[in-house]
Amino acid sequence: xxxxxxxxxxxxxxxxxxxxxxxxxxxxxxxxxxxxxxxxxxxxxxxxxxxxxxxxxxxxxxxxxxxxxxxxxxxxxxxxxxxxxxxxxxxxxxxxxxxxxxxxxxxxxxxxxxxxxxxxxxxxxxxxxxxxxxxxxxxxxxxxxxxxxxxxxxxxxxxxxxxxxxxxxxxxxxxxxxxxxxxxxxxxxxxxxxxxxxxxxxxxxxxxxxxxxxxxxxxxxxxxxxxxxxxxxxxxxxxxxxxxxxxxxxxxxxxxxxxxxxxxxxxxxxxxxxxxxxxxxxxxxxxxx
Numbered sequence: 356x357x358x359x360x361x362x363x364x365x366x367x368x369x370x371x372x373x374x375x376x377x378x379x380x381x382x383x384x385x386x387x388x389x390x391x392x393x394x395x396x397x398x399x400x401x402x403x404x405x406x407x408x409x410x411x412x413x414x415x416x417x418x419x420x421x422x423x424x425x426x427x428x429x430x431x432x433x434x435x436x437x438x439x440x441x442x443x444x445x446x447x448x449x450x451x452x453x454x455x456x457x458x459x460x461x462x463x464x465x466x467x468x469x470x471x472x473x474x475x476x477x478x479x480x481x482x483x484x485x486x487x488x489x490x491x492x493x494x495x496x497x498x499x500x501x502x503x504x505x506x507x508x509x510x511x512x513x514x515x516x517x518x519x520x521x522x523x524x525x526x527x528x529x530x531x532x533x534x535x536x537x538x539x540x541x542x543x544x545x546x547x548x549x550x551x552x553x554x555x556x557x558x559x560x561x562x563x564x565x566x567x568x569x570x571x572x573x574x575x576x577x578x579x580x581x582x583x584x585x586x587x588x589x590x591x592x593x594x595x596x597x598x599x600x601x602x603x604x605x606x607x608x609x610x611x612x613x614x615x616x617x618x619x620x621x622x623x624x625x626x627x628x629x630x631x632x633x634x635x636x637x638x639x640x641x642x643x644x
Contacts (some may be wrong), residue, residue: 379406428461498540
């Protein structure tokens with residue numbers, strides 16, 4: 356039997372158990388699609404990634420991403436977590452603070468900052484775009500949004516590697532107390548070919564500026580512990596509406612960098628760092644353990 360290295364990473368966390376778990380299988384030459392899917396079912400984690408040597412000089416490594424049900428073209432926490440694993444295992448070295456991941460979604464850059472337990476990695480996901488801006492009384496959204504006190508921005512459908520509906524909630528307390536209407540969210544996801552509903556609220560916490568919950572409606576129904584892709588589309592939506600949170604202690608100063616809190620409602624405590632750079636590109640990342 357061929358032995359292959361295997362790591363489990365908590366992504367967007369500074370301690371084990373706080374982040375979104377990820378399985379990373381290294382040294383994957385010789386694995387076929389059926390075997391990778393079987394391993395992903397066996398790990399029973401949200402995603403499992405498989406790392407292969409790069410086939411071009413402008414990439415650091417190749418990646419395949421599988422959920423327990425199917426292959427995934429792109430996801431944020433698997434990209435960031437795999438980069439942590441690749442650096443830790445010595446399979447790649449950052450060049451000028453950058454890695455390049457080659458996968459179905461193309462060659463995506465990852466920015467590496469710091470080292471050791473303070474190392475953070477951020478991926479620049481596929482560009483996001485506004486698919487649709489809706490009203491709260493849209494019949495497709497009525498069940499999914501029932502009972503949620505909405506904030507100032509209208510609901511929007513965003514496409515960015517994965518497609519999400521976004522809705523602002525009045526305040527953090529209401530967001531954290533909300534109970535998702537799974538039937539409504541599932542119907543919305545299937546009707547609009549989206550992942551489901553990502554809700555967010557502004558926060559007065561000194562560490563993070565937004566609290567976020569991401570409710571996946573199809574094919575499964577679950578709350579995501581920490582979604583780099585959903586938060587990247589959210590950052591792009593806020594930037595398009597000139598509604599980005601501030602940076603540092605002065606929240607009115609918009610520099611394009613902010614942190615979000617996600618996962619407490621499902622037993623996690625993830626912190627994701629978002630940045631919209633001077634070119635309008637979104638970077639989504641954080642720590643990994």
